[in-house]
Amino acid sequence: MKNKFILPVVFLSALFLFAGCKKEAEDIHIIYTNDVHGYIDNLKKNSDIKDNIPGVRYSSLTEYVKQLKSENKNVLLVDAGDHIQGTIYCAIDNGETIVNMMNTAGYDLATPGNHEFDYGMKQFLKLAGKASYPYISCNFYKKENGKITRPLKPSKIFKIGNSKIAFIGITTPETITSSTPKFFQNENGDFIYFIEGTENPQDLYDSVQKAINDVQNKAKYVIALGHVGIGLQEQKAGISSIDIIKNTTGLDCFIDGHSHSLVSGEIIRDKNGREVVLTQTGYYMNSFGEMIISEYGITNRIFSYDERHDGEIEELENAVFEKVKNELGKKLAVLETELYISNPNKPKQRLIRSTEMNSGDFVADSTYWYFNEEKDINCDLAIANGGGIRASIKSGDITKLDVKNVQPFGNMICLIKATGQQIKDALEMGLTVIGEYDYQWDSPAENGGFLHVAGLKYSVDSTVPSRVKTDSDGMFEKVDGKYRVHDIEVYNRVTGEYEKLDLNKEYTVGGINYILRNSGNGCSMFKNCDQVVDFVGQDCDIMSKYIESFAKEGEFPLIKTANSPLSAYKGYLIDYENPYGSGRILIK
Structure with a gap:
């Protein structure tokens, strides 16, 4: 998406740099990824050495997070879905390698994308149990024998610095058809897992609004961590992140995924006309994002390259590359x-x-x-x-x-x-x-x-x-x-x-x-x-x-x-x- 709102974002960044020195320690830095799809071996062309060098990887964003923390910054690392399916590095063990890597990287939170279910519901729930970070989704539920349960919590509140920040997880209603419908059924072929918004977009808005209402008085900021997208099909169906923002109130930001869009910080007005920042980093770890929340506003930037790499994660990456090379090279x-x-x-x-x-x-x-x-x-x-x-x-x-x-x-x-x-x-x-x-x-x-x-x-x-x-x-x-x-x-x-x-x-x-x-x-x-x-x-x-x-x-x-x-x-x-x-x- 073309960034029509770059000027307000740049302005907020400048204001932050000018006036934020005394309050910097209270600022909240949210590092985020979406639609990684197992692309953990990215390369970038380096004109100086005329060769390819590692691009954005888990090892590079992990090192960046470590640097921020070493400077006493308040940092959270989150993912907006579709990380365990897409390349052989995921498929080699049905997503376990990626979850282990995200554990080591220190992810704090994730929401499931539609492809998190591609190995079956049992495997996803197993991986969610192995993850050191929680998965959240406010509109994913199970209905069996007339009883409704929620396999995942709808939200997560973090106390960071002197503030509390709440995240609302949202999963695309396209999940069931774009993953494998059978995985959402019981042995008799009856659906028992559902995504609110599949039948009616209002159900999606209501689910998100309820989750917002439940945390709004408990946190200073409320952020949607959604895998819903802004693609043509999503907008036509009324289930895009833009539609969700326009039909709800109480969100400050929306970190999105699913449509593989590059949105560095677009302003969308909610149901009451209040400004909400929408962002998405593209796809395949070509970029990662940083959102900075301060008392002066919200700034956002996208990193398309960072040459620093965390040694521990890099070892894991190299071990996976070597294993795949030996087996399939x-x-x-x-x-x-x-x-x-x-x-x-x-x-x-x-x-x-x-x-x-x-x-x-x-x-x-x-x-x-x-x-x-x-x-x-x-x-x-x-x-x-x-x-x-x-x-x-x-x-x-x-x-x-x-x-x-x-x-x-x-x-x-x-x-x-x-x-x-x-x-x-x-x-x-x-x-x-x-x-x-x-x-x-x-x-x-x-x-x-x-x-x-x-x-x-x-x-x-x-x-x-x-x-x-x-x-x-x-x-x-x-x-x-x-x-x-x-x-x-x-x-x-x-x-x-x-x-x-x-x-x-x-x-x-x-x-x-x-x-x-x-x-x-x-x-x-x-x-x-x-x-x-x-x-x-x-x-x-x-x-x-x-x-x-x-x-x-x-x-x-x-x-x-x-x-x-x-x-x-x-x-x-x-x-x-x-x-x-x-x-x-x-x-x-």
Whole structure:
């Protein structure tokens, strides 16, 4: 987000520096992170030594916190969610490494992001128990046998200096659909864990307001520590941090996450017109933030680089890097053309969730190939959601680690039977914001459920308004009107032709069980589909096998279109040399 309020923030900073000398010891420094997603190995280019050096890491922000404390500053270290999922460093032990690192770093508080639940509810609660810092959320609850309980406390009050400061934890209502819905259900498939605001944004506002009211008379400052975001989808649904501020009273600040936005200190007025400072540090530990609360106001700044590093944390980091390198660093193949998830001409413009990309084709092809060629089980088509494809792979030598970074979640591959109508509904579900533009990111609007395909092609008319209707849990119910998706065709491996999708015919569909078995991204249309096979292997392992199936040129497989075993399929759309894929998805 462009910082429209930089002048007031800079002014407050100057005022603090001018007049705050006598009161400095009473100022409160809040160091914060959000959406780290396991990016603990960041590098920065140093022009002086013409080499890469460590960038912002847990070790650097820890050293900064230590420095502040050595100067007798009042300091709190907090995180706004999504720290235990996203890279192999998280997945290697289901998040335990990251929690241990945060313990050692001295975090005081965290709120769970949607991806904190990606290893299952049992694992999240186990990790929350191992954390030396509490997790808080005012709108996450459990309802079983008519009884409502709160697995996490809604708030936390700290006495720091001569002041008390209260934090309110807030979790995005998008959690259930963007994580795995099954993890929020009991063994009978009934939901027992819920996020207030999923059905009605007013429920979210009421939950936050109640939490504020409960602490307002006990603390001098009240800060929201939320994982809710300010993205286009959040604002359209009325569940963004901006909406929460505008519909509540009593907050002083809002430290946010989820939308991966860089907000250095924007002023939003609450329900009574009072100013609230909103901030977010971006994503992947590219930055960390510092909020300074003094009697003269609130100042905020974002650090994009700090060369200091705490030795103890650095040892932990290096040990993890070495472990992963030994296990996953072996060369698999040579990649001729980069597999992109972003615009080749604008690397910060992520496109994998809004349009066809060669990486999306490649991931879907790996499942399609695996069933049809490796396992000799008929697979009519395969799908891969854009939100599950997390990284590009640069040309040159590639390793299992590169593949794992593309698909870090450890999703299992399965094969189901689904009707043409169910397939059409799933494609439509992924197209809800296609054609819209997110000006915050200077990028097409994203939907993590946007489906990349193999053995299938389809067209999209984005001028048709989305008519997808969902239930209170964000699950697909119906399309109430004209479909945006059209001209859906399935590849026939016998004839080498693409044929019109028959809405009444049953097809075999391959993909991750997150989508096909567990209703991920709201894809409940597949919930009761017959299973052919499940748990045949992790997605990253299947992709590695596909890579190893390419023809060798020298000692290793050379990854290019002509060397793919699928290139032998007559008339099959495949073109890995084109960043935007082979024309399987045509968007008007």
